[in-house]
Amino acid sequence: MEAILLLGSIFPFLFVACVVLGPLAIRIIDQYEKGVIFTLGKYSRTADPGLRFIIPFIQTCTKVDMRERAVDVPSQEAMSKDNVSLTINAVLYYAIDDAMKSVVNVRALEYAIMQFAMTTMRNIVGQFELDELLANKEEASKKIKTIVDEKSEAWGVNIHSVELKDLNLPESLKRTMSKQAEAEREKRAKIIDAEGELLASEKLAQAAGMLATTPGALHLRTLQSINDISSDQSNTTVWMVPVETLRAIDGLNNLLPKIAEKVSK
Numbered sequence: 001m002e003a004i005l006l007l008g009s010i011f012p013f014l015f016v017a018c019v020v021l022g023p024l025a026i027r028i029i030d031q032y033e034k035g036v037i038f039t040l041g042k043y044s045r046t047a048d049p050g051l052r053f054i055i056p057f058i059q060t061c062t063k064v065d066m067r068e069r070a071v072d073v074p075s076q077e078a079m080s081k082d083n084v085s086l087t088i089n090a091v092l093y094y095a096i097d098d099a100m101k102s103v104v105n106v107r108a109l110e111y112a113i114m115q116f117a118m119t120t121m122r123n124i125v126g127q128f129e130l131d132e133l134l135a136n137k138e139e140a141s142k143k144i145k146t147i148v149d150e151k152s153e154a155w156g157v158n159i160h161s162v163e164l165k166d167l168n169l170p171e172s173l174k175r176t177m178s179k180q181a182e183a184e185r186e187k188r189a190k191i192i193d194a195e196g197e198l199l200a201s202e203k204l205a206q207a208a209g210m211l212a213t214t215p216g217a218l219h220l221r222t223l224q225s226i227n228d229i230s231s232d233q234s235n236t237t238v239w240m241v242p243v244e245t246l247r248a249i250d251g252l253n254n255l256l257p258k259i260a261e262k263v264s265k
């Protein structure tokens with residue numbers, strides 16, 4: 001009977017303690033989280049997702065989001081290897097692999113990663129000339145990822161990728177590059193035109209040689225030209241002179257000096 005009375009007197013206190021301390025002892029950890037539990041300020045264990053219990057006032061639980069995150073690295077001025085000033089920004093993707101390290105080894109994890117990525121990005125840009133950087137953005141991104149990943153490994157972080165988004169050049173440099181590209185296109189056009197002229201002259205020379213060495217070929221070519229002209233409906237008048245007449249005139253021109261020389265004697 002005394003035990004029942006004692007239990008009845010204690011029960012209200014137990015009920016109040018459960019009501020007050022119960023919420024402090026219960027922790028619900030979502031599927032995408034993990035809980036880092038400290039006992040009297042010292043790391044004791046990492047709790048998986050689900051319903052978990054801790055000792056109030058003795059243990060604390062810090063939830064860590066394990067999902068992949070995207071960090072926008074702010075735009076900043078950088079100097080390339082060939083002393084060209086440009087503005088560059090990037091986006092960094094990472095996820096936490098070790099919840100304990102992300103809580104114990106670093107304070108303000110995302111801020112630390114962003115600051116280190118900014119410094120690394122400036123250093124890597126300084127290792128490339130402007131043309132190399134524009135042509136090999138992926139290579140520069142891989143170098144930034146490797147360096148940041150090595151540093152953040154101690155923070156329990158895995159860097160998935162780093163992507164350079166924008167490379168903003170000064171307006172004067174943009175105009176210069178545009179003129180350079182235009183001059184390069186004009187150069188290629190002139191080279192192609194010259195190569196075409198050379199090829200055409202070679203073919204014309206071959207055709208002239210064949211016409212000169214083949215009897216009657218020049219006459220047939222003349223007849224073909226006449227046929228092409230006759231199909232034109234314009235008022236063009238064509239006077240045809242036989243080739244033999246031209247040859248006779250040429251021979252007469254060669255003969256007249258000889259006759260004049262004999263007459264003078």
